[in-house]
Amino acid sequence: MNQPLSPSERRREIVNLVMARKSISLEDLVAQLGVSRMTIHRDLDLLEERGLLRKERGGATAESSLLFESNFHYRLQNENAEKRALARAARALVEPGSVIMVDDSTTTLLLAEELETIEFVTVITNSLPVCELLRGRSNVQLILTGGSYNDTLQAFYGLICEQSLGKLRADWAFLSASSVIGLSLYHQDQEVVRMKRALMAAAERKALLLTHSKFKARALNHFGELSEFDRVFIDARLDEPTRQKLRQADIAFELV
Structure with a gap:
């Protein structure tokens, strides 16, 4: 049985998924990572605060907006x-x-x-x-x-x-x-x-x-x-x- 990811590993995986797909839904993140919606919400809030992605209704995106410049990588x-x-x-x-x-x-x-x-x-x-x-x-x-x-x-x-x-x-x-x-x-x-x-x-x-x-x-x-x-x-x-x-x-x- 796989060990659950640590919070830092989970957030790194979220960033990788968003960058790979450009956008991803909240439900897909919950299914992929096996944690609650609330946990994913908290992770997305933190990652958005760090400027690594942009949280949007129902998920997250790496695409830029009026206020958000995409991650350099x-x-x-x-x-x-x-x-x-x-x-x-x-x-x-x-x-x-x-x-x-x-x-x-x-x-x-x-x-x-x-x-x-x-x-x-x-x-x-x-x-x-x-x-x-x-x-x-x-x-x-x-x-x-x-x-x-x-x-x-x-x-x-x-x-x-x-x-x-x-x-x-x-x-x-x-x-x-x-x-x-x-x-x-x-x-x-x-x-x-x-x-x-x-x-x-x-x-x-x-x-x-x-x-x-x-x-x-x-x-x-x-x-x-x-x-x-x-x-x-x-x-x-x-x-x-x-x-x-x-x-x-x-x-x-x-x-x-």
């Missing part, structure tokens, strides 16, 4: 081919000796992977995965902003992060967004918004990397306009009506 699994194409297109902007800033998105993490062939580059970031990827690379001078660490987003934020960025300058800043509504960019978290604005202010030029799904997503906090970016890369699955709207608004963008 969940986002890393999605649209990998599209993000990889965007990263390769953006990589062409980085010249040997450049100083670049990279935000905390999963798309720009893939850009960091593309830097291996550049002779020398300085990378400034608030992203822990970018730091872990690039540390020890002989061709990279790595500068981490510091700040308050957010485990759900795998990055650093807050006053220290923003002040660090305010004292630095870069040739390029590479960013993504949670949502594009009209011609405006949005994110769920105000601290992330402030970090992105600090990145944008510190760079001579700015590049934006967007998957087509961002034009269907929604988030609460405005942080910028498409027109503020020198280069905008969007994956080729962007629908034709949205392409036409961007062209009519004179937004220069490149499909990759």
Whole structure:
């Protein structure tokens, strides 16, 4: 007979199930884990408080909402081919000796992977995965902003992060967004918004990397306009009506 899971093991299994299925019902969790509905409710409340999933009527989901940004590891699994194409297109902007800033998105993490062939580059970031990827690379001078660490987003934020960025300058800043509504960019978290604005202010030029799904997503906090970016890369699955709207608004963008 199998031993019952400890509370921490059970919650870890809940997160794994939600990430694997995107959404799961309360009844399925009860059946899978063999505990009461009340226990699952308490687990979901705690996991939502930690930012690992979003509790919804009748179950839980890993999908983002106006207020909730999905877990970093969940986002890393999605649209990998599209993000990889965007990263390769953006990589062409980085010249040997450049100083670049990279935000905390999963798309720009893939850009960091593309830097291996550049002779020398300085990378400034608030992203822990970018730091872990690039540390020890002989061709990279790595500068981490510091700040308050957010485990759900795998990055650093807050006053220290923003002040660090305010004292630095870069040739390029590479960013993504949670949502594009009209011609405006949005994110769920105000601290992330402030970090992105600090990145944008510190760079001579700015590049934006967007998957087509961002034009269907929604988030609460405005942080910028498409027109503020020198280069905008969007994956080729962007629908034709949205392409036409961007062209009519004179937004220069490149499909990759």
